[in-house]
Amino acid sequence: MTIRCVHVEGGEIQLQSRAEPIREAGQAIVEITRAGLSHLDAAIGQGRVDFTGVPGQEMVGRVTQVDSEQEEWKSARVVIDPLINCSQCRWCGAGLRSQCSDLRIIGRSGADGGLATHVVVPLTSLVRIPDHVDDDAAVFAVPVSRAIQAARQATIQGQTYVTIVGDNALALLTAQVLVRLNASVRVLGGHETLLDRCERWGIRHRRREEAGHRADQDIVVECTGERPAVAATLGFVRPRGTIIQMIAPRVVGDRGTTLDLQKLVDGEIRLIGSSFGPVREAVDLIATDQIDVVSLVGVRKRLEDVPGILSDPQLATGRKVLVTP
Ligand SMILES: [Zn+2]
Structure with a gap:
């Protein structure tokens, strides 16, 4: 199986086909069903934030592969929390995971993001989506x-x-x-x-x-x-x-x-x-209709459209641009 992704390197933005990513123990492969384009994605696309890899911090999908002892996650619909922290440093110990001294951010630093058909993420990044919340709403969680x-x-x-x-x-x-x-x-x-x-x-x-x-x-x-x-x-x-x-x-x-x-x-x-926050709480807020996200859905794009729009300075200035792989 091959996957497709938007790859950014040295100012070049390309749609690439790759072999299916290798999953390690403790990781899941998620098939992306919706992604949102952020200010950071636009900045990466315009070369104003250094990043080599696949951008995208806002993503929703379905788990396709996990460790055998984590079968309860198989096929789960999930939002992915973009922060990957170590859980061991003094900042993680103090409950400040966004300030982890070994922090990686999916689609921003040290890990490929959601502008792809599939992504490999730690199991700890998965946040379940209640059945009644659709992808368009859940993708606003970040x-x-x-x-x-x-x-x-x-x-x-x-x-x-x-x-x-x-x-x-x-x-x-x-x-x-x-x-x-x-x-x-x-x-x-x-x-x-x-x-x-x-x-x-x-x-x-x-x-x-x-x-x-x-x-x-x-x-x-x-x-x-x-x-x-x-x-x-x-x-x-x-x-x-x-x-x-x-x-x-x-x-x-x-x-x-x-x-x-x-x-x-x-x-x-x-x-x-102020930076990233609690994704699980965000899903709860959306799931209980305490916040209107549907009104903020803007234009819809396919993954293959993304290389052509990622460097647009107006990309994240209005309603949210949603991507369906
Ligand atoms: Zn840490």
Whole structure:
């Protein structure tokens, strides 16, 4: 049997056919049924994040091969948690698996990802999907996990005013998770049709250029990594407030920060980076209809279309692009 995958190396993006991957003990082979394209995939496709291999951190599939003593996983529908941690270092011991000193991220560093027909992953990366959750919804588990992680870092207490900068899928998932914590959330974006979704969820929204720089927000969550948006966060956040940065400027092509560190110092602002989060909790949130992901499904592509679109700077700026192998 051969598999197909999107391989990136030295700026070349190719659809490749390969021999079936070799599975070691403790690993599973998963046949991918749906993948989502992320900011990281776009950055890898544009050569702005170094990675040689198969990108794709957001993937859903069906287990085709496992160790014989793990037969209960055979044919299971799963989301794959992209973080592979060692479970032994001091950070893993402290419960900070995303900061493991030996961390690998599937489709990002040290392991091939989900832009393929099949992927080999550790059994510990498998998260079961309840039968009633379809692939289109389940594939949002990884970005939803990022939204949960940001919410954990945000410290919502009492009446907390939160501004989300951006209206891509990650921003709109983060807005929905934060609203559930009773934060007063507003979304600043530029896509009218996406901002209309906020209306349905009862989330306030404005076009970013219309928002006043009143420095009155307790928390500002920056979800675009675009220079003007990153710079604007300091105009929205209150003194001693918090900025949570979810996308690195380098990932969207704007090298170097435009954050005015003098303002950061003078305002005693906290700046927090936020990365991958708990995938199992994300699946629960999706499975119990506590978050609307279906509205965020954008265009659908086949695996063979991916090499042609992976270097598009607009790839992850709106609704989620879904890939079916
Ligand atoms: Zn570790």
